[in-house]
Amino acid sequence: MPAEPPKPKPAPSGPRRAMERLGLLRPIDLALHLPLRYEDETRLTPLREARHGQVVQVEGVVVDCRVETRRRRQLLVSLQDDEGERLLLRFLNFYPSQQKSYAEGRRLRVRGELRSSLFGREMVHPHCKVVDEDTPLAAALTPVYPTSAGLPQAYLRKAIEAALPRAPLQELLPPGSVPRGLPPLREALNFLHHPPPNVPLATLEDHSHPAWQRLKFEELLAQQLSQLQSKALRAQHRAPVLRGSKLVEQLLAQLPFELTGAQRRVGEEIAQDLAHAQPMHRLLQGDVGSGKTVVAALAAAVCIDAGWQCALMAPTELLAEQHLRKLVGWLEPIGVKVAWITGSVKGKKREALLAQAASGEAQLVVGTHAVIEDKVQFANLGLAIVDEQHRFGVAQRLALRRKLAERGLEPHLLMMSATPIPRTLAMSYYADLDVSTLDELPPGRSPIVTKVFALDKREAVIARIAQEIGQGKQSYWVCPLIEESEESDLQAATATHAELAERLGPEQVGLLHGRLKADEKAAVMARFASGELPLLVATTVIEVGVDVPNASLMVIEHAERFGLAQLHQLRGRVGRGSAASVCVLMYAGPLSESGRERLKAMAETTDGFEIARRDLDIRGPGEFMGHRQSGADLLRFADLQEDAPLLVAARAVAPRLLAEHPDAAQAQVQRWLGAKAELMKA
The missing domain is CATH 3.40.50.300 (P-loop containing nucleotide triphosphate hydrolases)
Structure with a gap:
């Protein structure tokens, strides 16, 4: 007889399914599932010392337990502590088994918020535990974990307790890598899951305790390593070498204004990038009105002078038109052929423009996201410029970079943003980019x-x-x-x-x-x-x-x-x-x-950089970063504003670790980011 096929494993149910929904699949996931807050069950408070509004733990003997049905059905339990002080426990929702458990003469340990009412001191729906006179108190603060429906705290605590010894928490970092005064990783996690009663709660709640600092450093280091890996991977790709000065000189000669010092400096930074065979991946940031479009024109002139095409993509037709008007005015007089491709251009006119791009006749193509459609082909796209880059998704930027894929090359990429990026974001989520900043406004601008x-x-x-x-x-x-x-x-x-x-x-x-x-x-x-x-x-x-x-x-x-x-x-x-x-x-x-x-x-x-810093404070990095927020949830524990010193330390360690201990660096990224590391590479 043929062997019976193996029976499928039953789908997880109840708490196990809830744990899967929370991503708590491996011991390391449970070890890194940290408490939201703590309850102090390590001490008892005499009722005479407890005050209204306090959350306290008290112990006493039940002197009365009854169900009342006056306004609504409720279980009322009268408790008397060892000093004779009384406390009423009120349960608006209860099971018959509770009435039996809290029978007269039972000793209860209860924890809840003390209230003063017409009936004296009371607690509504406290946490209750039947105890004996010699039942020991908790040895550590009791963690309260983030959870979901169907996953009780008691089940989650037990799962984390079992996972901690099995989690791979060995030290990956060589001596001298971790900032002084921070504990080993396993010690830090054990502490955060079982903090002793004498630890100041404030240092746990505001995450300033050294144990928290160690976790934040580890996480920031993993992010920095991931960004450096992404940058190194991109450096292995090839891009056309673009050198040209004739068109740039002609452009500068016919501009109706002088460039600012910042525009000249940034223009030179971009020209140096374009002259290399590695793809440029540069972010040009500047405040409103700082003159980013003319810097884009200089980059386009270098590209076109080298015999390659340039594309400029903007998120809206109106913005694309504004760029077109300026670029046509500056570049057409020096012989540059500019084409305009958006979704609103139809019929034979569109076909003619597509033919100009495909043949190379159009040296500069300006438009909206229509520029990256499959039907838009380039003869030799050397430089892609993306304005207001945060409005474009990862897939759209990748589509631009693939326009040269069949030749084994990818175009240089210049991204522009009129929303200046706060320093901590530039050091973290944008660490894989080279950043140029226009920090000077053109003369004559009114306040x-x-x-x-x-x-x-x-x-x-x-x-x-x-x-x-x-x-x-x-x-x-x-x-x-x-x-x-x-x-x-x-x-x-x-x-x-x-x-x-x-x-x-x-x-x-x-x-x-x-x-x-x-x-x-x-x-x-x-x-x-x-x-x-x-x-x-x-x-x-x-x-x-x-x-x-x-x-x-x-x-x-x-x-x-x-x-x-x-x-x-x-x-x-x-x-x-x-x-x-x-x-x-x-x-x-x-x-x-x-x-x-x-x-x-x-x-x-009116300072755009100060505005951006405050915006980051108000919204947090996820919203601030727009479509690049694919990487914004990679930081679970660190706070970019509060933990800037740890970020600086991680930035200093990451290049050395990657160069001298590549296996440890890779293990660090996998421990903290896993598959999410891929999100940082676009």
């Missing part, structure tokens, strides 16, 4: 004064706009984000446009939103840029890229609904000329705590 008003000042703001129009100046009015719905935002913009057109005159007010066709958007922007339209009512499509030097007033309605980075970007649409500029933030109360913090930051500073 921007930011004013915060409640919505009841709306009439005064409209009157101010009328004054601006009378003086020949221009203004923006940005409509509120109502919800994650373009339709709702459009309705708000349309209603505001109708109201202001009626108040100020229809010929004075234009409307710009994402639903307009490309040629309609272009027409509205052209009228505003020329000065024909004094006031532009818009949704956040104007957040980046719009450059009208005569605009000196920015009004943002319901500013409390916008993110801090978005508010800073919108404010940057004014202050681009010599006229004094004002940004008015109107809000509706009551404000949330984070809303108040955002408006306060905007009123206090």
Whole structure:
């Protein structure tokens, strides 16, 4: 007879399934599942010393146990401690077995919040344990772990207790790698799961205890190693060597302005990268108005002069158009052929542009995400420039880099961001990138004064706009984000446009939103840029890229609904000329705590780097980083702001460990990141 096939293993149920959902599969997973807080079951508090609102543990004998049904059915247990003090235990939900367990004469050890009521001192739903007079107290603080439905604390504690001795927690790091004063890893974890009663609870709760510091250092080190591995892996790839100075000299000669020192410095950094056979992976960051587009033009000129094509991709059609207008104005006079590819370009015109890109006739291709579609082929793409890179996903950036794959090469990649990256983020999540910073604004920019008003000042703001129009100046009015719905935002913009057109005159007010066709958007922007339209009512499509030097007033309605980075970007649409500029933030109360913090930051500073630092504080790295947040959940324990010294230490150790102890480095990455390490490589 043929052997019977093996019976399938039964699917885990109850607590085991809940543990799987939490990712608690291996002893190391359980060892690193750390307590949220602790309960002190190591001591008893006499009832006469306990105070209202305190969480205490007391012990006594049951003198009465009864079920009452006056207003609702409840179990009432009267407890008397050894000094004769009484305590009422109240259970609104209970089992019949509890009434038997808490019978008169039983000794109970109870823990809960002490309350004062009309009936004297009481605890509602305390944790209870039947004990004898000689039952010992807990030897360590009792951990309370993050859990989920179906996974009781007692089950989880038992599982972690069993896993700790079996978890592979051997020391991986060579002597001298760990900051002085931090304990070995196994010792640190044992301590955090079983802290002694004399440890200051505050050092456990704020994660400042050396045991916590050791875990944070280990985690930060694993992240740094992963980033360095990613960078080293990319250095093994090949990219075209791009050298060229003739077009750069011609571009500089015909620009209508002088470059700032920062623009020259960053332009040279990029040119040096392009001259190497390893792919450039550089992030160009700078505050609003610092002149990133001209640096991109310099990089494109080097690439094109070397006989290769360049592509520039922006997240919105409006921003791509702004780049196109500037780049065409600067590069076409020196003989560069520029093509424009977006989703709105259709039919024969699109086919002609695709043919220009595929043949190499188009030396620079500007567009939206349409540039990375499979149908868009390049003859020899040498440089890809991605603006507002945080709005693009990992897959989209990889698609650009694959455009040369069949030749065994990949293009150089320059990513640009007008949201400056705080130092700790640059040192951690962006450690695999080379970062260039434009830290100098072009001369002639006017300072921007930011004013915060409640919505009841709306009439005064409209009157101010009328004054601006009378003086020949221009203004923006940005409509509120109502919800994650373009339709709702459009309705708000349309209603505001109708109201202001009626108040100020229809010929004075234009409307710009994402639903307009490309040629309609272009027409509205052209009228505003020329000065024909004094006031532009818009949704956040104007957040980046719009450059009208005569605009000196920015009004943002319901500013409390916008993110801090978005508010800073919108404010940057004014202050681009010599006229004094004002940004008015109107809000509706009551404000949330984070809303108040955002408006306060905007009123206090115009420094984009300080804005970014505060934004990171308010939102945390996951939200701040946008689409790069694929790596943002890699830090479970470390806090980038509070643990900057540990991050500095990890950055110093990581290169040495990778060079001198590569096996230990790899084991460290696998222990802490596992498969997540792959997320850092895009």
